[in-house]
Amino acid sequence: MQRSLTSSTPSPADPAILQGRVDQTWHLWHTSEHNRTEVGALLPDLIRDAETAVRALDGEQRRAALVALSDVYRLTGQATAYVAPAEMAWVVADRALSAAQAADQPAAKAAAAWNLGNILRETSYPEDALRVVTEAADLIRPHLDGAPDDWRGIYGALQLHAAVTVAREGRDGDAWRYWDRGDQVAKNLPANYVHPCTVFGRANVDFHAVSVATDLQRAQKALGLAADLDPDTMPSRERRARLWVEVARGHLQRGDTTAALHVMQMAHRIGAETVAYTPSARTVAAELWRGAPRSMRQEAGRLAEMVGVSTG
Numbered sequence: 241m242q243r244s245l246t247s248s249t250p251s252p253a254d255p256a257i258l259q260g261r262v263d264q265t266w267h268l269w270h271t272s273e274h275n276r277t278e279v280g281a282l283l284p285d286l287i288r289d290a291e292t293a294v295r296a297l298d299g300e301q302r303r304a305a306l307v308a309l310s311d312v313y314r315l316t317g318q319a320t321a322y323v324a325p326a327e328m329a330w331v332v333a334d335r336a337l338s339a340a341q342a343a344d345q346p347a348a349k350a351a352a353a354w355n356l357g358n359i360l361r362e363t364s365y366p367e368d369a370l371r372v373v374t375e376a377a378d379l380i381r382p383h384l385d386g387a388p389d390d391w392r393g394i395y396g397a398l399q400l401h402a403a404v405t406v407a408r409e410g411r412d413g414d415a416w417r418y419w420d421r422g423d424q425v426a427k428n429l430p431a432n433y434v435h436p437c438t439v440f441g442r443a444n445v446d447f448h449a450v451s452v453a454t455d456l457q458r459a460q461k462a463l464g465l466a467a468d469l470d471p472d473t474m475p476s477r478e479r480r481a482r483l484w485v486e487v488a489r490g491h492l493q494r495g496d497t498t499a500a501l502h503v504m505q506m507a508h509r510i511g512a513e514t515v516a517y518t519p520s521a522r523t524v525a526a527e528l529w530r531g532a533p534r535s536m537r538q539e540a541g542r543l544a545e546m547v548g549v550s551t552g
Contacts, residue, residue: 481511
């Protein structure tokens with residue numbers, strides 16, 4: 241994005257309209273097969289307009305613009321994850337948190353912490369990731385009575401984040417304890433509730449159970465949980481694609497290459513860019529290419545090439 245250094249400043253966007261544009265872009269992120277490409281095309285204007293609004297407005301309008309700006313930076317982090325240099329992820333996460341803190345709104349701070357936790361976990365700082373999300377949960381918890389559903393939704397998402405974080409460390413009891421907390425939040429929200437950014441809700445809680453079991457190397461449990469799911473209850477194409485990646489991981493843990501290849505092909509059809517840019521999906525594609533029997537070699541090679549894994 242090219243920034244202007246001239247003194248002329250466009251009229252600031254109305255914060256409510258700006259937030260509506262951000263929400264629509266989050267919806268596109270979750271529903272597009274090519275979410276990084278399509279969302280990435282919209283981000284420069286969103287960033288520019290949100291930053292302009294924050295500079296030009298004051299009082300409650302400025303606070304609302306800061307919430308929208310934090311949202312935009314979080315979305316930027318999602319769209320550039322695993323594509324841009326890691327340094328950019330840290331900058332974007334820091335800006336999202338700074339904007340949320342300036343807005344002084346608990347839900348915005350919690351959402352920014354959820355985003356920062358993702359980056360910490362994916363850059364091999366699991367203890368810091370867990371600390372960030374649990375502190376954020378402690379921060380927003382006193383405000384939940386009578387709060388909007390989305391405040392409770394981000395609280396539930398923090399619990400699921402913690403569950404996956406400790407599952408990857410092999411902490412079975414802690415993982416299911418955090419998952420249970422997220423499950424309880426979902427039970428107290430409307431049955432069809434879905435958080436606009438994290439897609440926290442009934443379906444996402446159930447999807448996370450598969451992820452937790454897979455990360456704990458409980459393949460049979462993970463596959464059993466997945467078999468009981470209706471993926472179409474999840475409105476996010478991106479999240480459905482990642483579910484099938486988790487199922488593929490479970491099949492690989494059991495040595496079932498045929499099933500793993502089949503569900504990875506499904507994942508790619510659902511969300512091509514999600515699979516191409518998610519490290520766990522690329523790892524599965526690489527393992528399938530290396531370990532596929534001769535009868536499946538061509539199919540495994542085709543998948544690897546579509547995902548961008550070298551077959552040379």
